[in-house]
């Protein structure tokens with residue numbers, strides 16, 4: 001590495017955020033801010049059993065490591081060669097071996113405590129990499145807030161397990177292990193484990209990344225994180241970031257409403273978010289947590305204070321419990337829906353549209369799922385109907401503006417929605433052209449608009465790691481882009497052969513100029 005390399009960010013401290021990261025110079029959207037290796041990576045407490053060496057799920061059977069006779073690992077030929085990193089290190093193996101010899105550690109005890117492996121591996125780092133260990137120990141833990149709560153009680157399983165492994169007099173005290181558990185909970189990222197070949201299923205792991213852990217949260221982030229198949233995390237600017245501006249990551253789901261996001265942040269990260277989006281009852285004009293006004297049937301009712309919701313049109317005020325009950329009703333209905341059934345989803349969307357604002361997060365969720373089910377049906381059926389494709393197209397168009405507002409710049413969800421929108425436009429236009437419902441120039445207009453969406457999707461997908469689902473979508477999208485250009489050029493040739501000229505009616509953003 002260049003010895004004069006200076007990172008484009010610096011770490012500052014404030015009373016509100018603790019340590020946080022700011023841009024040391026202007027950063028462009030798409031620019032890499034840093035990459036980061038995991039300090040520790042492993043299964044989370046809800047994971048099913050995974051191989052301790054490569055993290056492939058151990059679906060039906062496993063063997064134990066030949067050396068330590070404790071760690072569950074892949075059976076048969078062992079871990080696949082393409083999974084380069086081996087996480088069951090020689091040091092860990094020898095540690096397990098000595099615990100087995102001296103304390104009789106049984107492999108099934110290890111299997112039953114797989115949820116404690118991450119904390120154990122973090123604990124073992126203290127003598128291997130003292131500098132990283134010190135940085136890990138400086139991470140925010142909210143230990144005092146956790147003390148005496150259910151998570152503290154739950155973590156006692158890990159405390160007992162790690163203490164039971166101590167073969168010498170170096171038994172870590174309860175607080176140290178609680179601290180490790182807390183640092184993992186407050187600072188870890190979800191990491192997709194390697195997929196089982198041909199089945200595709202993968203376990204969700206957790207990783208602590210010491211640089212990324214310093215980023216503060218905002219419900220509208222200005223970064224995009226991607227974790228590649230070597231588990232390296234790469235942080236990109238998702239929008240332009242000015243020198244001195246904080247670099248934010250969104251710790252929660254941007255497609256949830258304010259009360260759910262705040263609840264998740266309070267439970268998992270122990271703070272009340274006061275970002276611009278959380279402070280705005282309209283959620284940046286999306287009205288994502290609002291209801292249709294039952295008084296004027298026109299305005300949107302948003303929470304303006306903890307006790308009261310108000311209509312932005314007729315100004316009628318509603319007490320909090322009335323509105324909360326209505327939302328709960330819609331939520332309960334959503335929970336029992338068969339989310340793979342188009343009819344049930346359509347009926348739900350129809351019914352709750354009378355109660356919830358058009359972009360309400362429950363409606364957004366239902367629409368996203370419906371678009372997914374329609375995509376699968378369209379891709380499966382030899383001759384999907386125009387109605388089906390048109391419905392998917394409309395859903396993508398409804399989702400897109402909300403994503404543009406809440407996930408500005410580079411966003412994975414937006415890239416997928418743009419790709420699906422392009423696919424629907426191409427499929428529908430082809431069907432209509434083949435059925436003589438579209439002229440050559442009109443067909444070309446449609447494909448030109450699809451091309452714009454596809455290009456924008458590709459710009460975002462390019463930064464996704466190669467063998468992630470998004471990386472695979474990127475490769476597919478690139479092929480489709482090339483094929484689309486060939487089709488467009490053929491149509492243009494046909495128009496010219498007929499002695500006609502073609503003037504494109506599509507704006508650079510993909511919309512129709514004539515409308």
Ligand SMILES: C[S@@+](CC[C@H](N)C(=O)[O-])C[C@H]1O[C@@H](n2cnc3c(N)ncnc32)[C@H](O)[C@@H]1O
Nearest residue numbers: 016017018019139140187213214216217269271
């Ligand atoms: C992943 S850590 C970030 C680094 C941390 N500030 C530190 O000093 O180690 C998450 C913690 O940072 C603080 N934090 C991050 N974003 C915040 C925000 N928007 N408002 C208030 N506190 C925030 C909270 O204490 C949260 O639990």
